[in-house]
Amino acid sequence: AQSVSQHNHHVILSEAASLELGCNYSYGGTVNLFWYVQYPGQHLQLLLKYFSGDPLVKGIKGFEAEFIKSKFSFNLRKPSVQWSDTAEYFCAVFSGTASKLTFGTGTRLQVTL
Amino acid sequence: DTAVSQTPKYLVTQMGNDKSIKCEQNLGHDTMYWYKQDSKKFLKIMFSYNNKELIINETVPNRFSPKSPDKAHLNLHINSLELGDSAVYFCASSPFGRGGNEQFFGPGTRLTVL
Numbered sequence: 128a129q130s131v132s133q134h135n136h137h138v139i140l141s142e143a144a145s146l147e148l149g150c151n152y153s154y155g156g157t158v159n160l161f162w163y164v165q166y167p168g169q170h171l172q173l174l175l176k177y178f179s180g181d182p183l184v185k186g187i188k189g190f191e192a193e194f195i196k197s198k199f200s201f202n203l204r205k206p207s208v209q210w211s212d213t214a215e216y217f218c219a220v221f222s223g224t225a226s227k228l229t230f231g232t233g234t235r236l237q238v239t240l
Numbered sequence: 241d242t243a244v245s246q247t248p249k250y251l252v253t254q255m256g257n258d259k260s261i262k263c264e265q266n267l268g269h270d271t272m273y274w275y276k277q278d279s280k281k282f283l284k285i286m287f288s289y290n291n292k293e294l295i296i297n298e299t300v301p302n303r304f305s306p307k308s309p310d311k312a313h314l315n316l317h318i319n320s321l322e323l324g325d326s327a328v329y330f331c332a333s334s335p336f337g338r339g340g341n342e343q344f345f346g347p348g349t350r351l352t353v354l
Contacts, residue, residue, distance in 0.1 A: 159341075165281075169347070170330065171330065176342055226296065227296050230283040232280070233282065
């Protein structure tokens with residue numbers, strides 16, 4: 128069964144620090160990859176997605192992610208975080224075989240002033 | 241205009257009761273989903289419907305029964321509620337049938353079973 132791992136459970140950064148959140152998945156076939164964000168008390172919103180093509184994808188709010196097929200990874204990055212980036216971040220993988228979206232356990236990002 | 245809406249937003253009830261959560265999407269999507277988010281924020285799919293047909297049923301107790309009267313609506317009925325059912329339930333929808341595209345999430349329903 129496919130699985131998605133987010134090794135950073137809770138990350139605390141100061142404003143302007145750089146961010147990288149790890150995401151690894153177990154499925155070896157063709158996948159679609161997503162990062163979602165959940166701000167406190169809100170629903171999930173899409174940050175970015177990768178289907179094919181350039182493995183470096185840019186999303187909203189200055190976020191980007193890089194798909195490295197050989198490492199089964201899709202890490203999320205942002206060069207300079209803001210206090211408003213405080214949220215829960217979820218990596219998700221869709222495989223055609225499983226026909227479902229599997230989420231990682233989430234990473235709680237706390238940005239301090 | 242709300243793309244995916246859920247009612248109610250909060251639901252507090254006693255053990256053993258039966259309750260329903262409603263979901264509607266106005267995006268014209270073919271596929272709808274129910275997810276459960278537990279207290280540790282872990283999101284797990286429960287059901288998926290494609291054009292009113294059940295396509296995913298993820299080892300969810302029989303007490304949970306989804307109903308899709310049309311492709312814009314997917315309701316979740318829960319019988320004999322248990323303490324462990326307390327969670328936030330999210331509805332979502334996506335185009336093109338199989339969820340490989342972006343899923344759009346509703347605001348969630350926080351269910352508390354006392």
